[in-house]
Amino acid sequence: MNTATDRYNNGFDPQAVKDINKLNEEIEKETDKTKLTELYMKRLCRGFDINAGATGRIRNGYYPY
Numbered sequence: 001m002n003t004a005t006d007r008y009n010n011g012f013d014p015q016a017v018k019d020i021n022k023l024n025e026e027i028e029k030e031t032d033k034t035k036l037t038e039l040y041m042k043r044l045c046r047g048f049d050i051n052a053g054a055t056g057r058i059r060n061g062y063y064p065y
Contacts, residue, residue: 020047
């Protein structure tokens, strides 16, 4: 796989994996269902950033197009 930032907007964001691990720890400790739903959504959205590439990280989001 080519991870150059100028090809296919493809790259790996290691900070996203660290953030997901922190969210997983919070999910294990949480008991409130509303807070759990919020944490699951944060984990899902942060998971999109794992392979969003440099452009996706600069624009703060995952663009499916």
